[in-house]
Amino acid sequence: MTKQQASGGRPLRADAERTVRTILEAAERVLSADPAATMEQIAEAAGVARTTVHRRFATREALLDALTAWAARQFAAAVDATASDTAPPLVVLHRVTARVLEVKIGWGYAMNRAAFSADPEVVRVHADVVAKCDRLFRRAQETGLVRPGVDLEWARRFYYALIHEATQRDDRADVDALSTLVVDTLLHGIAA
Amino acid sequence: MTKQQASGGRPLRADAERTVRTILEAAERVLSADPAATMEQIAEAAGVARTTVHRRFATREALLDALTAWAARQFAAAVDATASDTAPPLVVLHRVTARVLEVKIGWGYAMNRAAFSADPEVVRVHADVVAKCDRLFRRAQETGLVRPGVDLEWARRFYYALIHEATQRDDRADVDALSTLVVDTLLHGIAA
DNA sequence: AGAACTTGCAACATGAATGATGCAAGTCTT
DNA sequence: AAGACTTGCATCATTCATGTTGCAAGTTCT
Numbered sequence: 001m002t003k004q005q006a007s008g009g010r011p012l013r014a015d016a017e018r019t020v021r022t023i024l025e026a027a028e029r030v031l032s033a034d035p036a037a038t039m040e041q042i043a044e045a046a047g048v049a050r051t052t053v054h055r056r057f058a059t060r061e062a063l064l065d066a067l068t069a070w071a072a073r074q075f076a077a078a079v080d081a082t083a084s085d086t087a088p089p090l091v092v093l094h095r096v097t098a099r100v101l102e103v104k105i106g107w108g109y110a111m112n113r114a115a116f117s118a119d120p121e122v123v124r125v126h127a128d129v130v131a132k133c134d135r136l137f138r139r140a141q142e143t144g145l146v147r148p149g150v151d152l153e154w155a156r157r158f159y160y161a162l163i164h165e166a167t168q169r170d171d172r173a174d175v176d177a178l179s180t181l182v183v184d185t186l187l188h189g190i191a192a
Numbered sequence: 193m194t195k196q197q198a199s200g201g202r203p204l205r206a207d208a209e210r211t212v213r214t215i216l217e218a219a220e221r222v223l224s225a226d227p228a229a230t231m232e233q234i235a236e237a238a239g240v241a242r243t244t245v246h247r248r249f250a251t252r253e254a255l256l257d258a259l260t261a262w263a264a265r266q267f268a269a270a271v272d273a274t275a276s277d278t279a280p281p282l283v284v285l286h287r288v289t290a291r292v293l294e295v296k297i298g299w300g301y302a303m304n305r306a307a308f309s310a311d312p313e314v315v316r317v318h319a320d321v322v323a324k325c326d327r328l329f330r331r332a333q334e335t336g337l338v339r340p341g342v343d344l345e346w347a348r349r350f351y352y353a354l355i356h357e358a359t360q361r362d363d364r365a366d367v368d369a370l371s372t373l374v375v376d377t378l379l380h381g382i383a384a
Numbered sequence: 385a386g387a388a389c390t391t392g393c394a395a396c397a398t399g400a401a402t403g404a405t406g407c408a409a410g411t412c413t414t
Numbered sequence: 415a416a417g418a419c420t421t422g423c424a425t426c427a428t429t430c431a432t433g434t435t436g437c438a439a440g441t442t443c444t
Binding site: 145 | 227228360379381
């Protein structure tokens, strides 16, 4: 049989393309609730037969990789759309945070996976995002927004963690309120 | 066969007791690297036969539950030993952070699991820790250390996240330096 | 020393998840 | 409308983790 990967094969027909998207979305939903969920559960959540999942993704690993790559691209696109090397760092910080939060709320599991992926494509895309983030923080430091002497690697991890926490809130605040919370906390902590 | 749980049965002989500890430590190490690791891998890391693991912990779940309960108790003990309702909040914050970091560095996987456990014993112990933490933050707010208006639930989650990030650093700084970093960031963020 | 206990080993049973295939019915595309 | 493609279904093979058991050899306790 001609096993065709979801990525790489020749163009899929419209219905098949939709199926792939549906499966990826279902995978995100199911796996974020239970990382050990089976193909069966994913298929059920997607409303397709398990065999269909296997037809689109040769192995479980292939599905996870596709999911990861998909999220990494979404992430990178979100950052690319909002980052800027010329606008004031504080403005950019707000914009990026809001946009990233939107993506991360829907693709948290996959994005987290992307951060630890070994797939060269994902590594490249993710490294690019990290570089943009570091550049922003460096500029923020030069502008005087960020205290001199702050370790920028620590700042980035801290920022990621805040974004993660913000997406975990059951509180259904809008994205702007959340990003304000994140940026304020990032900059000023909780002291008086 | 008389299957005896690691917790609950009659007292174990000294060698068996040691084996249980060895297995729990190995489980923490292995599972923190790969949460889907098998009993086989855990047994190997502990330097015992897989059957021995099954003798001490009837099922995989039983092992995970024991590990979680063990970590929860360690966590609670660390907080109990350092928390205080009378010492200045800032001092307590430093003390607690340093002590918790020590525990969390060695038991990160299990402690994280404790935070989501449904086991009533663990829930009770963990709720107690959360209560102590909230009390500390409330007091910090009343003292003027923490800005009025800060959501204390958010503060706590934020604080947990910082501790988590601090334990992830490969940088082998001592616990005091790490806890200073955590507390400083918690209070003042990264702004100038 | 002797009883009770623990461990490793080998072997086995079971169940669950993965992955493959052929076929009939339905859907796109042109 | 015709050909190509996709899907669900039923079915099967395989692999792997889990959990058991009996037994011999070693350890702990009193």
